[in-house]
Amino acid sequence: MKIKMNNAVGPQVRSAKPKAGKLLPTLGVLSLAGGLQAATQYFAHTFDYQASLGGHIGHIYAPWSILQWASKWYSHYPNEIMSAGSVGMLVSTVGLLGVAIAKVVASNTSKANQFLHGSARWAEKKDIQAAGLLPRPRTVLEVVTGKEEPTATGVYVGGWEDKDGSFYYLRHSGPEHVLCYAPTRSGKGVGLVVPTMLSWPASAVITDLKGELWALTAGWRKKHAKNKVLRFEPASSNGGICWNPLDEIRLGTEFEVGDVQNLAQLIVDPDGKGLDSHWQKTAFALLVGVILHALYKAQADGTYATLPSVDAMLADPNRDVGELWMEMATYGHVDGQNHHAIGSAARDMMDRPEEEAGSVLSTAKSYLSLYRDPVVARSVSKSEFRIKDLMHQDDPASLYIVTQPNDKARLRPLVRIMVNMIVRLLADKMDFENGRPVAHYKHRLLMMLDEFPSLGKLEILQESLAFVAGYGIKCYLICQDINQLKSRETGYGHDETITSNCHVQNAYPPNRVETAEHLSRLTGQTTIVKEQITTSGRRTAAMLGQVSRTFQEVQRPLLTPDECLRMPGPRKSATGEIEEAGDMVVYVAGYPAIYGKQPLYFKDPVFQARAAIPAPKVSDKTIHVQDAGQGITI
Template identity: 85%
Template sequence: MKIKMDNAVGPQVRTKKGAGGKLLPVLGAVSLGAGLQSATQFFAHIFDYQANLGGHFNHVYAPWSILEWSSKWYSHYPNEIMQAGSVGMMISTVGLLGVAVAKVVSSNSSKANEYLHGSARWAGKKDIQAAGLLPRPRRLLDVVTGKDTAPSTGVYVGGWEDKDGNFHYLRHNGPEHILTYAPTRSGKGVGLVVPTLLSWGDSAVVTDLKGELWAMTAGWRKKHAKNNVLRFEPATANGSVCWNPLDEIRMGTEHEVGDVQNLVTLIVDPDGKGLGSHWQKTAFALLVGVILHALYKAKDDDTTATLPSVDAMLADPNRDVGELWMEMATYGHVAGQNHHAIGSAARDMMDRPEEEAGSVLSTAKSFLALYRDPVVARNVSRSEFCIRDLMHSDDPVTLYIVTHPNDKDRLRPLVRVMVNMIVRLLADKMDFDNGRLVAHYKHRLLMMLDEFPSLGKLQILQESLAFVAGYGIKCYLICQDINQLKSRETGYGPDETITSNCHVQNAYPPNRVETAEHLSRLTGQTTVVKEQITTSGRRTAAMLGQVSRTFQEVQRPLLTPDECLRMPGPRKNADGNIEEPGDMVVYVAGYPAIYGKQPLYFKDPIFLARAAVPAPKDSDRLVQFAEAGERITI
């Protein structure tokens, strides 16, 4: 029993089979046709149907003419027709013998399977175009003004050089998310972040560690992209926009308790490790009640509740804390009735032993210590914009969250609160019309989160990646390496789902072997042919007795971990500034990996012109306050 082996494995089974299996039958038919043609022309030659002009025919007959002539004239010219038939038979026999020999050789020859051990390969131009990363040609004059909508839009994910040495930007404009692996000082800012912010026209949220992105991109975004640019720098005394997290609580609705609980969860869990201790859990319950009480009381007093005021309420030296618990348990919050969540929190504290209640109170106050800084307290005392402005304002809004390195750790809880609220409040409503999603936003939102694992584990961010794209939110997440992302202590753990929900992953040359191994696995396995030469005979002989060469298909990674670690990085001068770009790899789900080249904004005159637009001295403000405290929307 003959078994037919199917060696076409992997994605290549989707490609159309070539015409190699039809070649031999075609050659056999050609041999028969050549025999008929030869017989026809020979018979014509016998009867001088051609002139003797250097051996060239002056007329060529159809191959089957010999068959017509033999049926008509065989009785008159049997010898001539037999001679012509003999010539045709000889030509056809020679051709068919050649086809038979080719068939025997083909059957007895080993056929290498180029996909035997893997089919990974580097992407070509057609692959990159199919993945949607190659833009249309740009028009320089219009792009400088920022008014040209004809070129392709989107975020920059890398660059690519074709066979002719031409450099192409790789841009992605779909709703899917992007994850970047780039070590510190590798050039991700000048190669990916700055070009994106100097071209993205819709709203954006940007984590700006040192304020560099504000300096290089805010000017163009305000002047040419027509964005309102907001600089939220809570640790600075001047120039920052103010934002009060408590203004985002949807008071008087069914969401108020849930909003406060989500806020307090971030306050008492600043690192995202979960509420593991008894004191965190009890402090959580207490702060939920106190913040709700502060909100209702401020509403009645026509004042504004803030986190500094909540801290002052708990740490008031002129008032016994027991009086606060009693006030919370008896105050008429809703139509003269005590709020159940507030009263329960107060009664829990009154029922606790004095020592335990003191420990719960001190734990709760410790989480609010950040807001005792008068600078931070002033910047969170009121809201000069609201979260919904990012996607629902008449003009796009770009929010820069600036936290300098010396303030990064202490400001982390506040930044976590802001990012959490952005995701929750902007991805809360979805309607459909005729089976299609109806957009409820005016502008798409790009969340450009550099060094996002440094914010700690944001569970809402990890979970929301699976659905926020449907609400017009596109995340561009940047981390140093895979270890930072999968860390059990400070990251999302080995079972994280962020990589699963990012359609595009790109990477600069890594520093850690774990990241190199991850990139190698993403690139895939390929099949290569190994040549082996065997010699036999005496070493002293004039000639070797025998030399044999064998070829064998073997497996290897298309990009090995050590090759990944040795990818050329950017070339820097003596001052540490980048002069020439290095290599990078880009992965798009469903397509071959792209071996690319890092883009550099300062190598492009368009980006240089845009980055030269001076940034505003102060942040824009979408809401101003009159002297009497009345909010005025701009």
């Protein structure tokens, strides 16, 4: 008994259902029809196509005419009818014999199973359209109503060439996140980042090493995308914007202690490795109390609390630190009453042995040493914009976080604080109406984080990827390779969930074999039919004695790690400038992998014109300078 197994897995396999052969039944029917036609024409020929038969010499009759004539004239012409029937049976028999032979040959012919070991294949145009990276063909309804699916607001994830050599940009407009693997100097900036920032109309946060993206994209974003362009370069006093992290603390609310704890956690854990040592944990507890005390005291005095002022409070050369602990323990913070968290921190320090207290204090002060730089201190002395302004103002805003290479390491704690607060403060509230989430933002936000593993492990970023899309935040994360992402020391470890929460992954030719192996696994396994020919007989003979041909299904990765490592990269000039784009691969969850082509913005006259718009000399602001600290927006 033949049992049909329901074991088809994967879209290619399930759609490739075995079709019943229609050729042989068709040939059988044609054989019978041919026999009737032969009998009809033979009978007509016997009577020289007489007019009584309804035709003339050479006339072609309907195949079933012999049946009508037999029923009408068999009693008059039995021999002629039998002769015609014999001719018809001979023709049908020959035809049916041929069908039988064809059936035997087909049954004895082996057929390769193209999906035996895997069904991976490269995407075609219809697959890319189904994945949402290319505009779909217009439907009749769209033509009639004039409404089409918007496709011109997405981020650029790559390019693709069809068989005719036509080039298409691949853009992703959905709320899902994008993860890119691109080594240094591979062209990710000119191919992905710059085109995206020269076309994304909503708000954005961009990590900008060297200020290159500001120079190329801020002009267009301000002039044509109608964005407020904000340049935060804490190590420079040249036209940048100021931002005080303490102004984001929701003082006087139930969130104040949690906000300060999150801030202190980032201060004492600048690399995201966790609070492992005793000194880190005690310094964390101390900073929570001191920052809260500074905020309440500044509120009472009509001044502004800043991280440099917190450092000055702990390192005041004209005051014994014991006086600070006593002030924190006795000060009336809330309605004349001492704040529990502040008093507890002060009591902890007073109860410690002098040597231990000194070590805790010195540890806390060491984490605030960055803010003794007068340039950095000025950049965090007031707030000329607020985090909420990115998504909730009338105009969208683009925040460029600029760090020069020589300042990148020392500014990391401050950049981590900013990115952490952006995620926490913009994804803090969601309401529902009629079973559907209600948006509380005016503008979507794109977080374009280049070299994001260099910020250290940001636990909130990893955890929030699963839900921030519902708050209008789309993340575009770029790393050099999979090792940088999975590093236990500086990355997110082998159990990271970044890749799990990124719907689209794209990659330039990698330099590390681990990344190539990861991309090969993403591409999947395919089935290759291998042909093997065996011959026998003398090579000098006119004909070989025997030739046998066998077919065998073999499994292989659609893209092997070796092929991945040898993907053509961009061709560069002697000075290192990219002249011709290289290849890349794009993966969209649930669809075949796309073997694509790298886009280059300077090859596109539209992007060239947009990039040529000069960037503003001075950053925009969303808060009046005289009102900075109170957060009064324009």
